[in-house]
Amino acid sequence: MRLKTRLTERLGIEHPILLAPMGVIAGGRLAAAVSNAGGLGIIGGGYGDADWLEQQFAAAGNTRVGCGFITWSMARDPKLLEQVLAKQPAALMLSFGEVEPHATKIKSQGVPLICQVQGMKYLREAVDAGADIIVAEGNEAGGHSGHRGTITLVPEAADYLAKHSPGTILVAAGGIGDGRGLAAALMLGAEGVLAGTRFIATKESEAPEGFRRAIIDADGDATMKSNSVDVVRKRYWPNSEFVVRVLKNSFVNKWHGREREIEQAIDVEFERFWGAFKAGDADNSGVLMGEVSGIIRDAPPAAQIVESMVAEACRLLGESSRQVVR
Ligand SMILES: Cc1cc2nc3c(=O)[nH]c(=O)nc-3n(C[C@H](O)[C@H](O)[C@H](O)COP(=O)(O)O)c2cc1C
Numbered sequence: 001m002r003l004k005t006r007l008t009e010r011l012g013i014e015h016p017i018l019l020a021p022m023g024v025i026a027g028g029r030l031a032a033a034v035s036n037a038g039g040l041g042i043i044g045g046g047y048g049d050a051d052w053l054e055q056q057f058a059a060a061g062n063t064r065v066g067c068g069f070i071t072w073s074m075a076r077d078p079k080l081l082e083q084v085l086a087k088q089p090a091a092l093m094l095s096f097g098e099v100e101p102h103a104t105k106i107k108s109q110g111v112p113l114i115c116q117v118q119g120m121k122y123l124r125e126a127v128d129a130g131a132d133i134i135v136a137e138g139n140e141a142g143g144h145s146g147h148r149g150t151i152t153l154v155p156e157a158a159d160y161l162a163k164h165s166p167g168t169i170l171v172a173a174g175g176i177g178d179g180r181g182l183a184a185a186l187m188l189g190a191e192g193v194l195a196g197t198r199f200i201a202t203k204e205s206e207a208p209e210g211f212r213r214a215i216i217d218a219d220g221d222a223t224m225k226s227n228s229v230d231v232v233r234k235r236y237w238p239n240s241e242f243v244v245r246v247l248k249n250s251f252v253n254k255w256h257g258r259e260r261e262i263e264q265a266i267d268v269e270f271e272r273f274w275g276a277f278k279a280g281d282a283d284n285s286g287v288l289m290g291e292v293s294g295i296i297r298d299a300p301p302a303a304q305i306v307e308s309m310v311a312e313a314c315r316l317l318g319e320s321s322r323q324v325v326r
Pocket residue numbers: 020021022023025044045046047068069070094095116137140141142143144173174175176194195196197198200288289290291292
């Protein structure tokens with residue numbers, strides 16, 4: 001069974017499932033595994049590290065993968081964009097920042113431009129900048145997000161695109177981890193999904209074992225939004241609307257709301273945080289993960305996730321659905 005949508009056609013993929021470009025976690029191995037399973041893997045360029053990007057594209061080998069950046073960070077070193085465009089990625093995804101200055105460069109090279117948006121203002125800007133694909137991200141998502149929830153943002157975005165930019169393709173993100181989420185996203189008017197947290201708990205992700213386990217063990221109440229994790233990492237986001245969702249662990253319980261005190265002890269806390277991160281200590285570092293962790297109970301190969309999401313969604317949507325093609 002297949003789910004054929006304009007997203008699968010536009011990107012030349014089999015299944016309407018995209019791997020979120022999770023900085024550091026979504027490396028070449030995981031991106032290739034998702035692409036080889038029929039979705040599209042997107043390497044997590046994150047804040048931008050030229051050497052890491054080289055290694056990850058090499059790890060993906062000849063498999064077609066895309067790449068995503070945190071836009072405001074990449075904009076401080078635009079050579080990163082050129083470095084990635086030279087690899088002819090299957091798509092370039094931008095999130096969290098001004099699209100316009102980069103859109104022309106990306107599109108002039110024939111690379112599909114995916115923009116992740118967190119509200120209608122950002123959606124309108126992305127459409128005006130010429131995005132081919134819009135990812136509407138709700139705040140159930142792991143990592144950074146805005147204020148809107150997936151279930152209202154996606155249909156509102158679908159209505160806007162139908163009226164103002166019918167050629168632009170919509171994808172849903174935030175809280176999608178199985179076939180129920182995929183089917184629901186299609187019913188809300190999206191033509192595919194982008195999943196992050198679900199793919200952290202896979203065999204191929206770059207996440208330390210302790211982080212995988214934290215996701216498997218957590219229920220959906222176990223996360224919260226907290227600036228403490230950005231402050232300790234010296235990641236100073238220019239737009240305070242975007243706050244990171246993380247596991248409520250000992251680090252967050254200690255420091256949430258006390259960000260000024262972290263800054264006063266930044267040298268010590270910075271070292272302590274990254275030491276714990278490198279050791280895979282999910283309790284004393286920051287684990288970016290979403291509410292969907294409540295339905296994640298295993299860490300199989302990524303291909304198994306793609307296959308089971310599609311099979312379950314097809315079953316749920318029913319044979320009469322126009323989206324199901326045998
Ligand atoms: C560990 C982690 C790292 C992330 N890093 C990025 C990033 O660097 N750039 C980005 O655009 N989105 C990033 N995101 C957000 C994802 O693109 C996506 O919106 C989110 O994972 C979707 O929600 P879900 O986690 O419920 O699937 C990250 C998410 C997680 C969980």
